[in-house]
Amino acid sequence: MPVIALVSNKGGAGKTTLCVNLATALARRGTAVILDADPQRSSLQWRAIADRDDAVAVVDAVDGLADAVRAAARRHAHLVIDCPPSVQAPQTREALGLSDLALIPVQPSPLDLWASVHIEREVETARERNPGLRAVLVINQLEPRTRLSQLMRQGLAELSLPVAETAIRRRMAYRSSVLEGRTVLDQGGRGAAAAEEIRQLIREVVRQ
Template identity: 40%
Template structure:
């Protein structure tokens, strides 16, 4: 399965989502590879801090060739998780046209919700070539107990794609995991954040 994490807006937590989702799948015993398609190389930098302890392979493909490269990787691994860049439509589209599942992380803020029409338009264009693409919205970086989080969930219902039941909350431990070059399931396997990413992995890839 090819899983693409995408949003045309920066700062919505795509890399954190992609890395920790891939880590949660790997922790379940799945054979996973993470693809860093962002020219900024954030996922590659994350892995470089691990000193050889990162739980899965990471490759850099920051070019609009993903429709060729991801299917080749999909034949070798159980799951391919791709982190795509903001604002670079050609790269993201090349990933979406060969993906099985797209995850769209969105922050609970008016600016993120307003800009959501950009990624919806891009997915619609990708669906012309990939009509079986399954797309999910993910409420990401939510702050516990805020009214804005609840209102944002309601606002997401206006988009033409289903909302994942799992929500990812903003916690300092997620940032600390990056500093250690680890996934959240490595650095704090019993934490609320690790439980959220395990739940996300199961919701996207249910247990057989």
């Protein structure tokens, strides 16, 4: 029963985008549920416009995350937690204490890189309570041809946390699908390349 938390120390890193796409892909190999622990409740908003029975369920877990995890673990094979944009937020700290895997999206920008240093420390603290916690950085909104994107891997290598081989590219499909309460996995050909990188990320980082 992997519990995966999407964590970052910056707004707009891509937590919610990865959360809904990963949970949807995981739901196709078993059952999955999203626990929205962010007071902005963006995953819940996504689910509200989804208007389809087969979309992944989203539970409000802004208060009482531990109870929500316990309840969801009885019924679902995969739990994906969407966190607020700060590692100091109580929900993020709680999520790090309850998860098997923290996925940390970072955009190819120095500001995101610097903010990741705080996560490194927070992960170390969380491991005192939750020694099994794995944490992996995921480059999001990669634009392979830009120099900044190329330099990003070098910069991230300075941190002690591992970086996923699979990077998520900047693609319109991620934006347009969320607008419709969908994911890149249900966009047919338009979302095919994005869907493949989501599945690849799962193969790389999620222990089944």
